[in-house]
Amino acid sequence: MNLKLSHDIMDICNMEPDGVTVEDCAERLRLAGGELSELFETFEEMIRRGSLVRISEERYGASKRAQEIVGIYKGYTPTFGFVLCENMQDDIYIAEQYRHTAMNNDKVAVRIIQSGSGRHKTEGEIIRIVERANKTLVGTFEREKQCGFVRPDDERIREDIYIPLDKTAGARSSARVLVTITKWPEEGRKAEGEVTEILGYDGDKDLDIKVIMARHGLPFAFPDDVLKEADSIDRTVVLEDGRRDYRHRQLITIDGEDAKDLDDAIDVERLSNGNYRLGVYIADVSYYVRPRTLLDAEAYERGTSVYLVDRVIPMLPTVLSNDMCSLNAGQDRYSMTCVMEIDKEGKVVKADIGPAVIRVKRRCNYKEVKKALVDDIIPDDLQPFMPMLRDLQDVAQILKQMRLRRGAIDFDFPEYKIILDEEGKPLRLEKRERTIAEQIVEECMLIANETVAAYLRDSENPAVYRVHETPEPERLEMMRIVLASFDLPVPSGDDVKPADFQKLLKQSKGTSAELVVQTIALRSMQQARYSTNNAGHFGLASECYTHFTSPIRRYPDLMVHRLIRQNKKRGKLTQEEAQQSLAYHTIAADQASSRERIAVEAERETDDLKKAQYMVPFIGQPYEAHITGITSFGLFVGLENGIEGLVHISLLTDDIYEFDEGTYTMRGQHGGRVYHLGDMMEVTLAKVNVEKCEIDFVPGKVESLEDLRQLMAAGAERRHRKNGSRSGKQEVTKRNWFADAADSQKGKKKKKDKKGKKKGKKDKKRKGKKSRKK
Numbered sequence: 001m002n003l004k005l006s007h008d009i010m011d012i013c014n015m016e017p018d019g020v021t022v023e024d025c026a027e028r029l030r031l032a033g034g035e036l037s038e039l040f041e042t043f044e045e046m047i048r049r050g051s052l053v054r055i056s057e058e059r060y061g062a063s064k065r066a067q068e069i070v071g072i073y074k075g076y077t078p079t080f081g082f083v084l085c086e087n088m089q090d091d092i093y094i095a096e097q098y099r100h101t102a103m104n105n106d107k108v109a110v111r112i113i114q115s116g117s118g119r120h121k122t123e124g125e126i127i128r129i130v131e132r133a134n135k136t137l138v139g140t141f142e143r144e145k146q147c148g149f150v151r152p153d154d155e156r157i158r159e160d161i162y163i164p165l166d167k168t169a170g171a172r173s174s175a176r177v178l179v180t181i182t183k184w185p186e187e188g189r190k191a192e193g194e195v196t197e198i199l200g201y202d203g204d205k206d207l208d209i210k211v212i213m214a215r216h217g218l219p220f221a222f223p224d225d226v227l228k229e230a231d232s233i234d235r236t237v238v239l240e241d242g243r244r245d246y247r248h249r250q251l252i253t254i255d256g257e258d259a260k261d262l263d264d265a266i267d268v269e270r271l272s273n274g275n276y277r278l279g280v281y282i283a284d285v286s287y288y289v290r291p292r293t294l295l296d297a298e299a300y301e302r303g304t305s306v307y308l309v310d311r312v313i314p315m316l317p318t319v320l321s322n323d324m325c326s327l328n329a330g331q332d333r334y335s336m337t338c339v340m341e342i343d344k345e346g347k348v349v350k351a352d353i354g355p356a357v358i359r360v361k362r363r364c365n366y367k368e369v370k371k372a373l374v375d376d377i378i379p380d381d382l383q384p385f386m387p388m389l390r391d392l393q394d395v396a397q398i399l400k401q402m403r404l405r406r407g408a409i410d411f412d413f414p415e416y417k418i419i420l421d422e423e424g425k426p427l428r429l430e431k432r433e434r435t436i437a438e439q440i441v442e443e444c445m446l447i448a449n450e451t452v453a454a455y456l457r458d459s460e461n462p463a464v465y466r467v468h469e470t471p472e473p474e475r476l477e478m479m480r481i482v483l484a485s486f487d488l489p490v491p492s493g494d495d496v497k498p499a500d501f502q503k504l505l506k507q508s509k510g511t512s513a514e515l516v517v518q519t520i521a522l523r524s525m526q527q528a529r530y531s532t533n534n535a536g537h538f539g540l541a542s543e544c545y546t547h548f549t550s551p552i553r554r555y556p557d558l559m560v561h562r563l564i565r566q567n568k569k570r571g572k573l574t575q576e577e578a579q580q581s582l583a584y585h586t587i588a589a590d591q592a593s594s595r596e597r598i599a600v601e602a603e604r605e606t607d608d609l610k611k612a613q614y615m616v617p618f619i620g621q622p623y624e625a626h627i628t629g630i631t632s633f634g635l636f637v638g639l640e641n642g643i644e645g646l647v648h649i650s651l652l653t654d655d656i657y658e659f660d661e662g663t664y665t666m667r668g669q670h671g672g673r674v675y676h677l678g679d680m681m682e683v684t685l686a687k688v689n690v691e692k693c694e695i696d697f698v699p700g701k702v703e704s705l706e707d708l709r710q711l712m713a714a715g716a717e718r719r720h721r722k723n724g725s726r727s728g729k730q731e732v733t734k735r736n737w738f739a740d741a742a743d744s745q746k747g748k749k750k751k752k753d754k755k756g757k758k759k760g761k762k763d764k765k766r767k768g769k770k771s772r773k774k
Contacts, residue, residue: 002038002042002187005029005038005039005042006042006045006046006051006127007127007128008025008029009025009039009042009043009046009052010046010051010062010127012024012025012028012029013052013060013061013062014062016061017061018055018056018059018061019054019055019056019059019060019061020059020060020061021058021059021060022039022040022043022058025039025043026039043060047060049113049125050063050113051063051111051113068109068110068111068127068128069083069085069092069109069110069111069112069124070085070107070108070109070110070130071083071084071085071086071092071107071108071110072084072105072106072107072108072133073094073099073102073103073104073105073106073107073108073126074104074105074156075099075103075104075156075157075158076156078096078158079095079096080093080094080095080096081094081096081099081102081104081156082094083108083110083124083126090121090122091122092110092112092122092123092124093121093122093123093124094110094123094124094125094126095123098113098123098124098125098126099126100125100126100127100187101129101184101185101186101187102126102129103132103133103134103157103159103185103191104133104134104154104156104157105133105134106129106130106131106132106133106134107129107130107131107133108126108128108129108130109126109127109128109129109130110124110125110126110127111124111125111127112124113125129184132181132184134154134157134181135180135181136178136179136180136181136196136214136217137150137152137153137154137157137161137178137179137181137193138152138153138154138176138177138178138179138199138211138214138215139151139152139153139161139176139177139179140153140174140175140176140177141163141168141171141172141173141174141175141176141177141195142173142174143168143171143172143173146165147162147163147164147165148162148163148164148165148168148171148195149161149162149163150163150177150179150193150195153211153215159185159190159191160190161179161181161190161191161192161193162190162191162192162193163179163192163193163194163195164192164194167182167193167194167195168194168195169194169195169196169197169198170198171195171198172201174201174202175198175199175200175201176198176199176200176201176202176207176210176211177195177197177198177199178195178196178197178199178214179193179194179195179196180193180194180196181193182194197214197220199211199214205423205424206310206424208424208609209308209309209310209311209424209606209609212308212602212605212606212609213308213313213602215602215605216598216601216602216605217598218306218313218598218599218602219302219313222298222317223294223298225294226294226295226298226317227317227319229293229294229295230295230316230317230319230320231319233288233319233320233324235324237332237333237334237357238357239357242354242355242568243334243354243355243356243357244337244352244354244355244356244357245356245357246279246281246335246337246356246357246358247332247357247358247359249267249279249358250267250361250384250385250388251265251266251267251279251281251358251359251360251361252265252266252267252360252361252362252363252364252385252388252389253265253266253327253329253360253362253363253364254266254364254365254366254369254437254440254441255363255364255365255366256365256366257365257366257367260318260321260322260326261305261314261321261322261325261326261552261553262283262326262327262328262360262363263282263283263285263325263326263327263549263550263551263552263553264280264281264282264283264327264441264444264445264549264550265280265281265327265335265358265360266278266279266280266281266392266440266441266444267279267281267388268388268391268392268395269388269391270391271341274343274344275341275342275343275344275349276341276342276391276394276395276398277339277340277341277342278339278340278341278342278395278444278447279337279338279339279340280337280338280339280340280444280445280447280448280549281327281335281336281337281356281358282335282336282337282338282448282548282549282550282551282557282561283325283326283327283333283334283335283336283551283552284325284333284334284335284336284355284551284561285316285320285325285551285552285557285558285561286336286551286558286561286562286565287334287355288320288324288325288334289316289320289558291562295316295317295320299315299316299555299558300555300588300591302315302555302595303315303554303555303591303592303594303595303596303599304553304554304555304592304595304596304599305321305552305553305554305599306599306602306603307599307603308602308603308606309418309420309603309606309607309609309610310420310424310606314553315552315553315554315555316552320552321552321553325551325552326552327358327360328360328363329360329361329362329363330359330360330361331359331360332357332358332359333357333358333359333360334355334356334357335355335356335357335358336353336354336355336356336548336551336561336564336565337352337353337354337355337356337358338351338352338353338448338451338452338548339351339352339353340447340448340451342395342398342399342447344398345398345402346398346399346401346402346403346447347402348447348450348451351451351455353451353452353455353564354564354568355565355568361385362381362382362385364382364385364437366435366437366438367437368382369389369435369436369437369440370433370435370436370437372386372389373389373390373393373436373437374435374436389440392440392444393436393440395440395443395444396436396439396440396442396443396444399443399444399446399447400439400443403446403540403541404502406498406499406541407497407498407499407500407502407541408498408502408539408540408541408542409498409501409502409505409521409538409539409540409541410502410505411505411518411521411522412434412518413518413522414431414432414642415431415432415434415642416429416430416431416432416641416642417429417430417431417432418607418610418611418614420610425613426610426611426613426614428614429611429614429641429642429643431641431642445549446540448548448549449466449545449546449547449548449549450540450542450544450545450546452546452548452560452564453465453466453534453542453544453545453546453548454544455564455567456546456560456563456564456567457534457544459567459571459572460572461563461566461567461572461573461578461581462532462573462578462581462582462585463532463534463546463560463563463585464530464531464532464546464556464559464560464563464585464588464589465530465531465532465533465534465535465544465545465546466528466529466530466537466545466546466547466556467528467529467530467531467533467534467535467536467537467545468525468526468528468529468535468536468537468538468539468540468545469526469535469536469538470496470526470538471491471496471524471525471526471538472526473494475523475524475525475526476491476492476493476496476524477492478524479491479520479521479523479524480492481661481662481663481664482520482664482677483513483516483517483520483677484663484664485663485664485665485676485677486508486513486516486517486678488504488507488508488513488517489503489504489507490504491504497541498538498539498540498541499541501521504517504521505517505518505521512678512680513678515626515628515638515678516626516628516677516678519628520677525538525539526538527597529589529593529596530547530556530589530590530592530593530596531586531589531593532582532585532586532589546560547560548560548561554592555588555591555592555595556588556589556592559585559588605693608693609690609693611642611643611693611695612688612689612690612693612694612695613690614643615643615685615688615695616688616690618685619685619686619687619688619705619708620684620685620702620704620705620708621684621685622682622683622684622685622701622702623639623640623682623683623684623685623697624639624640624680624682625637625638625639625680625681625682625683625697626638626678626679626680626681627675627676627677627678627679627681628644628677629677630659630664630665630666630675630677631659632649632659633648633649634646634647634648634649634650634651634652635647635649635652635666635675635681637681637683637697643695644695645685645694645695645696645697646694646695646696646697647681647683647696647697647698647699648696648715648719649666650715650716650718650719650722651698651699651711651712651715652666652699653714654668654671654673655668655669655670655671655673656668656669656670657669657675664677681699682699682700682701683697683698683699683700684697684698684699684700684701684702684708685697686698686702686708686711686712687712696712698711698712698715
């Protein structure tokens, strides 16, 4: 059936309440000759499917059930997919013959063709593509005589992309490439595209990372005109009017040993009144990167620097990030500063915010500062800075206690750094220690961000804030269910406060539940984002917060610096100026939030990839693990080195297990064994799929690789038998299991509310005046 033609017929029917004939449609659409036969066939097919209903004699109208529903198409297997709709209780099943030209993640219009019966509750047909999702694709190129084709990496996009020979960019067969779609698929015709980047060939050492970069639309290099503009910037630093001169102060930077973009320096001085003067000095990127320049446009598009496992994709060219703007020791630098007087309770008594010229006296790294303060191992050239470092330690402690008193949530997750060799292969996982050195820098940056945010708020001009909203009730309810077995004070209710979370974390600290509680508490939170609406920061228990301290690597910080400069120069904006500023910064904040999410996902993917590669040689190795997640299809387990993987339910063979959603446990139906979050269990590494970043374990210790192979084969057979009788969606990833569960809970609540409303209407009809009186 011609999809476009059926949509045109439906439009005509919707305009005529008395119905139309097939001849009316031919006249309206100006069809003749061979086109008429296709019209008659399509019209008849729409009648058979119930899209059109007879109104009188030969006149037909659109069926009510043919009403369009808009949602996102998700392909699951070669034979079916689903359309996900926010306002539908059930996802709409789409058989392959009713998918037409929809591709995975496309926004589509669908009509219901079956409801309330059959194998699936709701079945539909895609009748229109509302918005295409896959403007670029990553895949494998194959050359043929007259053309080329690209097979997408995403298995849910099942059609090859046609590539004309003059659009191959010289790619050879088997090349992994990035393709830009130039023509979308139509009935009987494939999508057409052009190769815009050759990522590499099998065996290239960094091909796997390049594929992830291309998949997320991360740039491989700066445009030549942007680099040229950066190189032309005058590097001379002079003390201009309006700038403070802080070059005499004993400023230091504290960073990682391999850091190249040093964007923050600090110093502290104990005052005669017992307070502290804390200075936070940030690279003045806004002096170099001006609005309406090529540099600014590129930084806006990137939004953030991206820190992948083997490289950094900077927001700014290295001539700026590693040189001109970097606060390198012994060199004059332009700075945007926040100098605060802080009392013994951690309150900022007063602050001076604005541009300055600085000179860092010494570069320090986390390891040497920790050794100096904790182990008393002090290099000679660090000795003159020790009084100040000890004062910084005291200030950091004061600030931390102030935050904890007001209820800020202090997560303390173990972090692991993946060490690679020169070829990009993972050698080991190193646990990162959060020492006093990191805490000093963190506390100084937090108080500077908060102080600058308050300054911008009080200016009454539009500003950009870092907001973190209160957790949604559905996620709090899910957290309560998941943690019910631990006998801990789990936050609940509409009036939840950050202090409630802090109390939960504090009481779980040092217990077997600690890691599980931290994980679930974090997953219950909303995602922090940028906004022009000051909604506060729940996690920090802060009424007002922004990002000021990293303009080399974050665009919102650059915007904040510009806003400070504007306030210093202009003061209160006129109403028209304020409206223009608000409109721009609202869009820019959304853009920055979007780019941040992309960066985080790409960083996670590269980490997961290298973790999977690291585990390949250890197949058959037994481990002690703890359960980090429970779902209807198995147990997620974590190892001491930070590796996570799945024990599929088909491999729990000592009983028939079912997921108990009410208690968030996995329960044996006969033997009574119950798996809880946080439980320890012995597992054996059974399988690693590097391409999909999937790690699978089996329960217990397995003596030989042959036994392991047989166990996995038997488990696969059980899954095949179970899934053969019903169609199901793909299993969620380890990262999303709690989020999906919370969304499921949210959906149930909505369904319940809908039922309640319907029931209420019936009761009102039945009880009449008595009901209304109540």
